[in-house]
Amino acid sequence: MRVIVPEHSTGRLPDAWRACVGTGRFELGLRKDYQDSLALIQREIGFRHIRGHGLLSDGVGVHRPYEYGGSRHVRHAFTYVDQVVDAYLELGIAPFLELGFMPEDLASGDQTIFWWRGNVTPPRSWTEWATLVRSTVAHLVDRYGLDQVRQWPIEVWNEPNLKDFWQGADEDAYHRLYEVTAHAVKEVDASLHVGGPAISPGADEWMDRFIEFVTARSVPVDFVSRHAYTSGPSQHVPFGVYQTLAPASELLAQFARPREQLRGTPLADLPVHITEFNSSYRPDNPVHDTAFHAAYLAPVVAAGGDFVDSFSYWTFSDMFEEVGVPTTLFHGGFGLLTHRQIKKPTFHLYSFMARMGDQVLTRGDDHLVTRDPAGRVTVLAWAPVREDGQTLKLSLPMPGAVSAFALRSSVSEEAGNPWRAWCEMGRPPSPREHQLDALRAAAEPAVSHHALPVTAGRADLDLTLDRHEVTLVEVTPVVTDETPPWWDESRLFQEHS
């Protein structure tokens, strides 16, 4: 059956999909591979915000107590904060600030999380914490201007509902943290945006109680946030895990929850941010590296904007150290890019989205069709996972065109699948330059192109998709054919002896 794509738009394509992307801990932003990777991401995709952990952890060096004249003082130092944020802004991306974790010297305990030891205990002094928050936010406003910083959401802590992330998963303590922090932010400027509770999946009641708490005590809140993942428990092997995955639709269900929970409360109109999402929440699950992963997430990325204001892919790069320094190039990291900028298939899901038009013409279970102001029609299509072969027939509106030029780019098991190439190479842990070149070549989408005849303002487009394929077809109307009347291709290859 051929889908007749309507000529007129059914509305704008929400760009929640590009509103934010995740990153490893803050000071990784100082690294060259990180910045090169982010530059590539911004050039080919273009996110608006970036969010990660550890802004206030000791690796960034903000909270710096010292003794002088016999008493304790604290210097707030922004050496690295400024270097990273300057780099972000130069790359055209702004921070989505997450306030955490606890500076060691300010911490009330010594519980840490991750290989890099983020302290997850409440502050010893709520006053000193408030000062730290105020000083940090005030510094940003001073350096970058209120107009800028007002557009940077400020989230309080990360997944406080988990014991690993917040000592004892102490909900009252989190509420206090939120309240103190939100007030500290607003003291800098009331127009700044603060929110929480940044919870992990499976903790809906935390969201309900957070809504109650802030409502009851009139605590400032400008957005609510949560995370979304679909993986089951880790099945550990050395340097990695396997996990089961729920169907991708489960991600959209998780996206939808906060809006449902807000409904009927005084906060019903607040923006909802999914400040992390992915299939697996583990940075060492090889599924992240596969062609399957792009096809699995395609319907989520294509439709997520219907449910939330942002959903932030966790994370843009494999430069990420929560379970230590990766021991092999492909290691199941979250990244859209590996170290040294090999593009994974999921990178292209996003790079294809970035080439879609701004007007939706139609949508389906396995496709999304848009148009841009110049009349270019763009089709994103994906093969349902766990199924082989797949065809899609479309009739596209091409008013005023004499023909159309279709440029198709695809990733699948066979194309744009550098992980597969790396396996074929024998999984070299740290590939040589010539191997990296081969992987980079293998990471590019397959490209093909055709002229489509246009009849009565319409062009037929027939697609067959390979296993785990995600494909982008850009169909540009040809308004004038400049082929001169004297052109005769048959004269091109004449022979003589």
Add this chain to the structure above:
Amino acid sequence: MRVIVPEHSTGRLPDAWRACVGTGRFELGLRKDYQDSLALIQREIGFRHIRGHGLLSDGVGVHRPYEYGGSRHVRHAFTYVDQVVDAYLELGIAPFLELGFMPEDLASGDQTIFWWRGNVTPPRSWTEWATLVRSTVAHLVDRYGLDQVRQWPIEVWNEPNLKDFWQGADEDAYHRLYEVTAHAVKEVDASLHVGGPAISPGADEWMDRFIEFVTARSVPVDFVSRHAYTSGPSQHVPFGVYQTLAPASELLAQFARPREQLRGTPLADLPVHITEFNSSYRPDNPVHDTAFHAAYLAPVVAAGGDFVDSFSYWTFSDMFEEVGVPTTLFHGGFGLLTHRQIKKPTFHLYSFMARMGDQVLTRGDDHLVTRDPAGRVTVLAWAPVREDGQTLKLSLPMPGAVSAFALRSSVSEEAGNPWRAWCEMGRPPSPREHQLDALRAAAEPAVSHHALPVTAGRADLDLTLDRHEVTLVEVTPVVTDETPPWWDESRLFQEHS
């Protein structure tokens, strides 16, 4: 039938194919598109020398007579010479100097050639010409050092056997020009390399008489040179021509002629340079833009080094103005690259050659197999023109390998064929940026990769070639498979509800 590729090399692959490349007139070297194109060429191919016309023509501004104190003087000015040669050397390419054409003020007549009006008449004053030559060469030696310039062949004039290039095709006048010029060069330093007669195809007797002349008069000569083309007469249409072509083997026959002619003469051991070759000698024959062209030239580029010391593809870029400023992006120019650096299929013939190993393992009518010091085996194969389909079965030596990684890159009618894409777009004369992006995407080879099993130190490689395909397969031995014992791909995509 499977070709059993021997394990041991039959000799080095001569690199005459990369010894030189042609260029449009000298001062085009000042242009940005030219230098960007040459940088790309050098990065992906890497030629050693570059040769073009017009070094001494007025656009370069070398010969500058003036009056002072009541008498005539000449200033020799190297403002642009230095800018271009500096750029060449920075890009890792050295000039193959062609001395010509005549500065207007030194010319004995007003006959010119090309849209840009190169004067093709003998000098009014042989003394002033000799001074110009000596001064130019001495300047280069002074600026770049004798060790450098000694490696730059110096060729006297261009195609003097044609009336359009040398007034009256006056052979005696050319012999005089050669003699005066060769002596002027050697006065700067006897170790510099000078040669001629740079004749066009179809003038074998000029070569014979040149050999006689220089021998008889003991005129210095360090190499001989000629050109090779296979096209018939021009069938004109506006802004272009069609032409018949002889089989590509005719090019190899032309390459072979000078060595045959030198045989038995005192000059028998001189280097032979084909200082220009191509299919058509016209910069407006669309055949240059096609996939056919790469397949047509593949056997020539693969085997040319057996016959000559260099054969210089005429020319690296469409930035070329002999028949005027091109009116459309694709216009049948000689270039491996169009303006704005769209790679034509023939570019990839060369970029594939640049990835071949240095040792020849075997050769055939439709393939060349090499190996590099690291054991990587490289296959260049091409579809014979005017035939459809084509298969090639090889058994490759992979001693010591547990498996092999094969990376295949191809251009053909379907892949790496931006001219076809441009036709499908309706032949936009001056494409927009988004069209250029599409053309650049369409200009990249199709890439695929596979693991090849290795049995008893051998891997089978079976290739099927598309119409006009030129393909490169790089087969790298996998010596260690680093897949860990716990790896189990079946656990990667487990589901839960």
Add this chain to the structure above:
Amino acid sequence: MRVIVPEHSTGRLPDAWRACVGTGRFELGLRKDYQDSLALIQREIGFRHIRGHGLLSDGVGVHRPYEYGGSRHVRHAFTYVDQVVDAYLELGIAPFLELGFMPEDLASGDQTIFWWRGNVTPPRSWTEWATLVRSTVAHLVDRYGLDQVRQWPIEVWNEPNLKDFWQGADEDAYHRLYEVTAHAVKEVDASLHVGGPAISPGADEWMDRFIEFVTARSVPVDFVSRHAYTSGPSQHVPFGVYQTLAPASELLAQFARPREQLRGTPLADLPVHITEFNSSYRPDNPVHDTAFHAAYLAPVVAAGGDFVDSFSYWTFSDMFEEVGVPTTLFHGGFGLLTHRQIKKPTFHLYSFMARMGDQVLTRGDDHLVTRDPAGRVTVLAWAPVREDGQTLKLSLPMPGAVSAFALRSSVSEEAGNPWRAWCEMGRPPSPREHQLDALRAAAEPAVSHHALPVTAGRADLDLTLDRHEVTLVEVTPVVTDETPPWWDESRLFQEHS
């Protein structure tokens, strides 16, 4: 006497000085040195428009007649137009279009101007000329959008009052040209801006009659334009000229004329553009290379915006070929930069202007003081030419500051004077790389810095200027001194044995 600089602004600094800059003929825009130079200019100065000759001359290849089917046709080809304009826009500068000169094939005669032979005769066919104009402007609108092109003034021809530039300096013929052209432009879109008469100095009556003509016949006109120069007749020597110069105030007088002439006419409110100005109109007068030149033009650049909407320095680069290819690096070219981007003193006059604030605090014969929104006060001062020594004492407003940081940058006979360094080197015609490095070092301004005490919200700044000095002093208020209480510089350099 100390100048008490007021705290409050007397108005915005007009930015007519950066509205436009001149360039050599259009196709030089294809060159790398040209684009590298323009990139540097844009990075350190930042002009809005660029204007030069030759858009329609044959080197750009726009007007391309051909025969087909037995009749004459014209293809309008924009290969190079697009390459140059694309480059301009990428560099953040827009064309100020000058329509001229005449394509050879459309010309009624064979009179040419310049080494590069621009044809200066009227069209053979006014219809074909109108078509050429319409087609060119329509192409630009199509490619770049009407919103863009509407901001590109379109000027008809260049200096038609001179016999060398317009055959016979035929005023009626120019009026006809203007009328036909203006109508052709407006046929593309009535909102486009067209103007003239682009006259050279000393032809005020042409302006009067132009005003009369367009008024009388209701010919569209959106601006008037003229040129300004102060040099006397050429005193020729080989490869150069000497000339006398009128005082710089004469330039401001020329700037002022059009507005005076428009006054009282129906065109009184039209914008006035000085589409060329300089001291000498010769591209081979060494005065352009000197420190004197920057000091001479400083009062003109500082005050010109009071008289006109733009005044375009002729030209940004020595890459310019009206009298042929330059034979030496410094040769008296117009450029702010030499070939290979050596900055002349006049470059810095402009780079200093680019660092001025947007609010004028005060002005004087030898200074201009501005402030930017951040409170930074900027002083541009210059030594009157033909005088030695020069002092200037200012009291600057620094409200709220504890001190001030003054950064001074200067060019003079001694500093930032690469021409002087080149003379000291023995005037090498085409310097080597190490000499270019020395010249680039010599071309940077001398930099010094001081802390200025602030008392009662004011800081005293005392300047002594060297011969031909132009200096920029940027005075930034220090609002907080972060020196810690424990700092003791005397402890820094303690010795032990």
Add this chain to the structure above:
Amino acid sequence: MRVIVPEHSTGRLPDAWRACVGTGRFELGLRKDYQDSLALIQREIGFRHIRGHGLLSDGVGVHRPYEYGGSRHVRHAFTYVDQVVDAYLELGIAPFLELGFMPEDLASGDQTIFWWRGNVTPPRSWTEWATLVRSTVAHLVDRYGLDQVRQWPIEVWNEPNLKDFWQGADEDAYHRLYEVTAHAVKEVDASLHVGGPAISPGADEWMDRFIEFVTARSVPVDFVSRHAYTSGPSQHVPFGVYQTLAPASELLAQFARPREQLRGTPLADLPVHITEFNSSYRPDNPVHDTAFHAAYLAPVVAAGGDFVDSFSYWTFSDMFEEVGVPTTLFHGGFGLLTHRQIKKPTFHLYSFMARMGDQVLTRGDDHLVTRDPAGRVTVLAWAPVREDGQTLKLSLPMPGAVSAFALRSSVSEEAGNPWRAWCEMGRPPSPREHQLDALRAAAEPAVSHHALPVTAGRADLDLTLDRHEVTLVEVTPVVTDETPPWWDESRLFQEHS
């Protein structure tokens, strides 16, 4: 008194000064500011090797034990090692390997050093340590080739004579570590270079006993190494120290010690490497930022090569975290460059050295004069510290020259002193972009130039030095003065009214 500089060289200038430079811990090499800084260093100075701590510490992630099949295994992972070494080699610098500190999992104790917690205890298992060393070195040989790695000295541990760097400063344990490590290195390839004992100043007896130990037990040793510093005890203030300094000659005395100690032993001919030197050994002593520092070290850098094979400035960049993240831009770090690449005066001491010729003409207490093959004479002169004013008069040989061009570059209290500018700005902890621009401008040397008359093949050069000035004068012979006979500067600035 005028120094008559001889025409003939007294020998080559040893380039020990550029043989090596120090760096912060290994994984800082992943950072962008680090790599940008190193690129700048290499472009303007050009060191051959780079040495720092922490290659085997956990931040680099090499030693990775895991459980599988019920037993303990170790994976050696080179993800970051390769990224950093690849970057080094691309920047034209090679590692000077320091083997240390101890991976936590292999350590016998938990004593750590520095903010970043390098473990300084002996291995729990000497076998596992030997395997770690062998595996690491073998990996480097495999990836980079034996020819490369053979040129990378391999040093065992750092300052084992200090309790903070090696638990208990246990000399026997160090000897064992050295022996085990040296054998492990040589097992990879006997031609690799291994050495020690990398002691700090004041431990001459450790060197003597090291020589005895390796001699007695025939332990492989290819070089000996020690460090050199001149600072007294720390006088702490918050975020910094003050210290006394011994005269700079004390550094040369320390350089000289190993050669004296080796004399008469079987190891007398071994290379001697000073693998760290500086004034103060503290990364928070502001003396490193001053103009004084360049003048203080000038005689050391100019003469050090007479005593040792290398002396490695500790360190090239302030990107260094031994006492934590710096809280202010200037903070007394070791760097030749601050964060964000502000050049300190000592940077220029090195950049001036890099412009010296390869032949020494003469030396003195306050100067060094060299010549290069092209006849350029180069003078490095410095003002003795703690003295004001300073003059130096030289007669330079300029055989065959008609005149000479002198280009002078200087840093001093007044020029090239960005720390002073930063103080004048009120010491902004983390300067804004416009402040960084001002600091970068303030960090460039003052440049001046003059023509020197040449008489009888000699040119007089008279220098007056400012406080703490280090100056470089490059004097280039002018062999031909190209000033044309018609040149008349008096005609340049003629006036008319």
